[in-house]
Amino acid sequence: MKPPRFNxxxxxxxxSLLFQLPLxxxxxxTEAQESAGGGTPLTFQRATLLSAQxxxxxxxxxxxxxxxxxxxxxxxxxxxxxxxxxTQPRQGFHPYLFVGEWPAEAINFGTGSGRVVALxxxxxxxxxxxxxxxxxxxxxxxxxxxxxxRATLAAALAAGLLPPSTEELSAALAAGGFQRSPxxxxxxxxxxxxxxAQFSPQEHDLAHGLQVPQVPRRDxxxxxxxxxxxxxxxxxxxxxxxxxxxxxLAARGAKTDRIAQRAITGLITTDLAxxxxxxxxxxxxxxxFNAGATIEVAIDTGRFPALAGTTVDLYVVAAKxxxxxxxxxxxxxxxxxxxxxxxxxxxxxxxxxxxxxxxxSADAGIGLGVGYDVVIDVxxxxxxxxxxxxxxxxxxxxFYVVHDVTQPGPLAxxxxxxxxxxxxxxxxxxxxxxxxxxxLPLVVVSHGNGHNYQWYDxxxxxxxxxxxxxxxxxxxxxxxxxxxxxxxxxxxxxxxxNLDLIESGVLAGHIDTRRITWIGHxxxxxxxxxxxxxxxxxxxxxxxxxxxxxxxxSSIAPTDFLGPNNSNPHGVPFHLWVGGADxxxxxxxxxxxxxxxxxxxxxxxxxxxxxxxxxxxxxFHNGGxxxxxxxxxxxxxxxxxxxxxxxxxxxxxxxIEDSVPAEDFLWRQWESFRPLGAxxxxxVVADLYYRLDDSAxxxxxxxxxxxxxxxxxxxxxxxxxxxxxTEDLLNxxxxxxxxxxxxxxxxxxxxxxxDDASRGIVxxxxxxxxxxxxxxxxxRNLLGYEYVSFRGCQQTRHPLTLAELGDTTFTVTLRDGxxxxxxINIGAYGGGLEEPYQRGGCGTGTGWNNEFETVRVRLAxxxxxxxxxxxxxxxxxxxSFGPAFGSPSGRIGLDQxxxxxxxxxxFADGFEAGDFTAWSNVVP
Numbered sequence: 001m002k003p004p005r006f007n008x009x010x011x012x013x014x015x016s017l018l019f020q021l022p023l024x025x026x027x028x029x030t031e032a033q034e035s036a037g038g039g040t041p042l043t044f045q046r047a048t049l050l051s052a053q054x055x056x057x058x059x060x061x062x063x064x065x066x067x068x069x070x071x072x073x074x075x076x077x078x079x080x081x082x083x084x085x086x087t088q089p090r091q092g093f094h095p096y097l098f099v100g101e102w103p104a105e106a107i108n109f110g111t112g113s114g115r116v117v118a119l120x121x122x123x124x125x126x127x128x129x130x131x132x133x134x135x136x137x138x139x140x141x142x143x144x145x146x147x148x149x150r151a152t153l154a155a156a157l158a159a160g161l162l163p164p165s166t167e168e169l170s171a172a173l174a175a176g177g178f179q180r181s182p183x184x185x186x187x188x189x190x191x192x193x194x195x196x197a198q199f200s201p202q203e204h205d206l207a208h209g210l211q212v213p214q215v216p217r218r219d220x221x222x223x224x225x226x227x228x229x230x231x232x233x234x235x236x237x238x239x240x241x242x243x244x245x246x247x248x249l250a251a252r253g254a255k256t257d258r259i260a261q262r263a264i265t266g267l268i269t270t271d272l273a274x275x276x277x278x279x280x281x282x283x284x285x286x287x288x289f290n291a292g293a294t295i296e297v298a299i300d301t302g303r304f305p306a307l308a309g310t311t312v313d314l315y316v317v318a319a320k321x322x323x324x325x326x327x328x329x330x331x332x333x334x335x336x337x338x339x340x341x342x343x344x345x346x347x348x349x350x351x352x353x354x355x356x357x358x359x360x361s362a363d364a365g366i367g368l369g370v371g372y373d374v375v376i377d378v379x380x381x382x383x384x385x386x387x388x389x390x391x392x393x394x395x396x397x398x399f400y401v402v403h404d405v406t407q408p409g410p411l412a413x414x415x416x417x418x419x420x421x422x423x424x425x426x427x428x429x430x431x432x433x434x435x436x437x438x439x440l441p442l443v444v445v446s447h448g449n450g451h452n453y454q455w456y457d458x459x460x461x462x463x464x465x466x467x468x469x470x471x472x473x474x475x476x477x478x479x480x481x482x483x484x485x486x487x488x489x490x491x492x493x494x495x496x497x498n499l500d501l502i503e504s505g506v507l508a509g510h511i512d513t514r515r516i517t518w519i520g521h522x523x524x525x526x527x528x529x530x531x532x533x534x535x536x537x538x539x540x541x542x543x544x545x546x547x548x549x550x551x552x553x554s555s556i557a558p559t560d561f562l563g564p565n566n567s568n569p570h571g572v573p574f575h576l577w578v579g580g581a582d583x584x585x586x587x588x589x590x591x592x593x594x595x596x597x598x599x600x601x602x603x604x605x606x607x608x609x610x611x612x613x614x615x616x617x618x619x620f621h622n623g624g625x626x627x628x629x630x631x632x633x634x635x636x637x638x639x640x641x642x643x644x645x646x647x648x649x650x651x652x653x654x655x656i657e658d659s660v661p662a663e664d665f666l667w668r669q670w671e672s673f674r675p676l677g678a679x680x681x682x683x684v685v686a687d688l689y690y691r692l693d694d695s696a697x698x699x700x701x702x703x704x705x706x707x708x709x710x711x712x713x714x715x716x717x718x719x720x721x722x723x724x725x726t727e728d729l730l731n732x733x734x735x736x737x738x739x740x741x742x743x744x745x746x747x748x749x750x751x752x753x754x755d756d757a758s759r760g761i762v763x764x765x766x767x768x769x770x771x772x773x774x775x776x777x778x779x780r781n782l783l784g785y786e787y788v789s790f791r792g793c794q795q796t797r798h799p800l801t802l803a804e805l806g807d808t809t810f811t812v813t814l815r816d817g818x819x820x821x822x823x824i825n826i827g828a829y830g831g832g833l834e835e836p837y838q839r840g841g842c843g844t845g846t847g848w849n850n851e852f853e854t855v856r857v858r859l860a861x862x863x864x865x866x867x868x869x870x871x872x873x874x875x876x877x878x879x880s881f882g883p884a885f886g887s888p889s890g891r892i893g894l895d896q897x898x899x900x901x902x903x904x905x906x907f908a909d910g911f912e913a914g915d916f917t918a919w920s921n922v923v924p
Contacts, residue, residue, distance in 0.1 A: 076099075330384075555596070730749040737796055797843075808832050835847075
């Protein structure tokens with residue numbers, strides 16, 4: 001079994017005394033240690049005292065580095081020297097500094113120097129009586145009880161650790177000088193920044209961050225909620241739109257708006273714009289095209305027989321809302337030529353033509369894409385009128401041309417750094433001309449352990465150039481996740497409550513408090529989910545914002561110390577970034593706190609992830625230094641930041657601005673659609689997982705509510721002849737990724753921990769095989785749903801995976817009540833299920849954890865070329881594997897097979913018979 005999150009070592013203590021030797025288990029995990037399993041022995045390293053001086057504060061503060069949170073009025077400022085490998089910050093359990101039974105409040109980490117400045121609630125005279133040492137109790141400092149601390153000290157003394165010698169202490173006191181008497185904890189920390197700069201100059205960013213200008217602050221935690229609510233705008237228009245920004249999508253499934261309350265009657269609305277595919281369904285309708293891309297239009301005359309044998313005019317026009325079309329139905333083509341095709345009674349491929357070769361503008365200003373409508377002018381009168389066909393005619397355009405989202409936006413950016421007090425250091429980015437922009441969404445960034453709040457310029461500058469305000473803050477991560485969550489909450493509160501004081505009030509009146517995004521890295525990534533959970537549980541009651549104002553949480557390589565009851569994003573939209581080469585939050589099966597995907601699967605709202613092979617933990621920030629990466633084909637910081645810029649903008653635009661084209665970036669496979677400026681290195685491999693809010697889906701099988709392998713979650717029968725099928729918790733059964741065959745059928749799964757409930761299936765195929773899900777009753781009617789969606793992965797280190805490294809493809813088939821079938825190979829859309837990142841370690845062999853990605857197959861695509869399938873009576877969804885259906889062999893996992901995006905049916909208006917009022921023919 002995996003090690004528990006908190007290894008209570010006090011029942012059995014193994015003691016080893018290490019002086020200047022690095023502790024093996026404290027370095028990044030190695031294969032030998034991962035394979036060994038078992039608990040971690042308690043180990044120590046003595047620290048040398050370099051400086052000590054007394055301090056007294058006028059205002060008492062709480063010592064957060066121990067569970068009893070003792071009040072502190074006086075103590076010692078110390079500087080110690082230890083092995084730099086021991087002091088190196090990590091996100092998981094790591095050794096921390098003790099002075100006797102007190103975990104010290106480390107001001108810095110000693111990165112590269114091994115010299116640490118710390119605050120201890122003991123007077124200098126007491127330093128002569130207790131040892132100063134590093135220990136690894138594998139309990140977060142914030143969870144360490146006084147009894148735990150005393151047991152740690154007892155074990156250290158039993159191991160022979162001694163207090164500083166008389167000579168050592170005398171020299172340290174001489175170096176420390178006179179007593180410090182600051183007003184409060186913040187002033188004390190600020191005053192010792194000079195010691196960080198002196199003893200550990202490698203950490204100059206940290207020292208600078210402690211000394212940034214002080215901003216006056218008011219108490220913002222006690223405001224009357226009624227007063228708070230009175231200051232918030234109640235208008236539904238949350239943001240002033242520039243002329244370049246298209247109207248936002250009012251709600252998911254807004255295509256229903258196409259058929260409501262028409263003034264222009266007798267229209268056919270259907271998807272027209274897309275691109276050719278090399279295999280059935282031969283054409284893919286999409287919402288977004290990169291600038292410069294070729295845009296095609298296709299019509300299936302089998303579904304629209306009245307168009308067969310008809311010559312029409314085809315227009316690409318500036319997108320209009322329904323009201324705008326009703327007011328001005330004139331057609332003004334924006335391409336070089338108005339095409340005049342003659343449609344034939346034939347395949348969709350024979351009724352496909354190019355309408356633009358990359359000339360359409362993508363200049364959307366601070367928006368993501370420029371919207372266009374496509375119109376088939378059947379009567380060729382130059383206006384949108386009865387009998388015409390349109391892709392658009394609503395708040396959603398027919399299609400969008402998007403610019404290079406990796407590049408800066410059009411707005412100049414101002415960056416300021418300041419502090420409002422203890423752990424209220426903030427680095428804020430905003431559009432320089434903010435006075436003319438109205439209220440802007442807020443993005444809050446919470447850094448990880450050993451990171452710095454000044455290390456996220458690539459996020460701040462990029463989003464601010466598109467009209468966001470980004471505030472990155474000092475995060476109290478060393479004690480643990482509770483303190484990290486607290487600083488996310490208090491910094492958000494401070495920022496919103498002091499806008500008139502920060503930077504002379506330039507931000508006052510310009511923050512839309514109802515559209516807040518939290519982004520967290522490492523312990524900060526877990527901290528933001530814990531912060532959300534605390535507000536939900538009324539453990540923290542904010543005065544400046546509420547849960548309904550948090551629009552998105554995005555965690556970058558987060559830890560999972562606290563488990564499902566505490567680190568849980570619940571129903572807020574949640575996004576996850578994972579680096580396959582991460583050598584800190586590694587994802588290895590032996591690391592109970594280092595598996596990020598568990599947070600993703602706890603989310604019950606919309607959720608998505610981006611997994612990047614070859615990306616290390618340090619690549620996600622811009623603080624320099626090591627990428628903290630191991631594995632082949634490393635991507636590096638520069639390319640990682642390009643990907644982050646290109647993916648983060650669509651992410652926030654989707655959830656903050658309801659951007660329609662942004663959604664394409666979140667789910668279309670990387671191989672077929674990605675940011676225009678994305679790096680082209682073969683080392684860049686990205687897996688995208690995307691799942692809608694549970695209310696926007698209909699589950700066929702989630703493998704959780706029905707444990708029997710022959711019955712689906714929706715009650716339908718399940719039949720199969722794939723081999724070695726196992727349905728179980730999506731959790732690796734031992735402490736490594738070594739292939740163990742039937743002993744560990746869920747090898748490589750890190751979606752769930754033992755406390756989680758996420759289940760799925762794994763199976764093998766080496767010849768033509770199938771897996772079929774029967775549908776019952778009302779579940780057979782698929783009309784009104786847009787996609788059949790599922791998530792899948794290849795299983796790491798399995799012989800069938802290693803036999804052919806590459807995307808695994810297979811075929812999805814629908815069968816209706818009359819026995820008609822229609823089949824689509826998922827490879828037709830440009831990708832498949834990616835092979836695991838070929839990283840070694842965490843056992844024998846190569847291949848890292850199983851990375852799920854989402855595959856969505858458009859239901860209407862099954863109708864192409866006269867398939868005859870009846871979507872109102874689908875009896876089964878079949879997955880077919882083997883050489884006749886895709887990859888010849890494989891070992892894969894599947895989960896969450898569902899129908900997505902329920903929308904009202906779209907209707908053809910019966911114009912073939914001249915009856916423009918009859919809406920009878922269903923157009924899925």
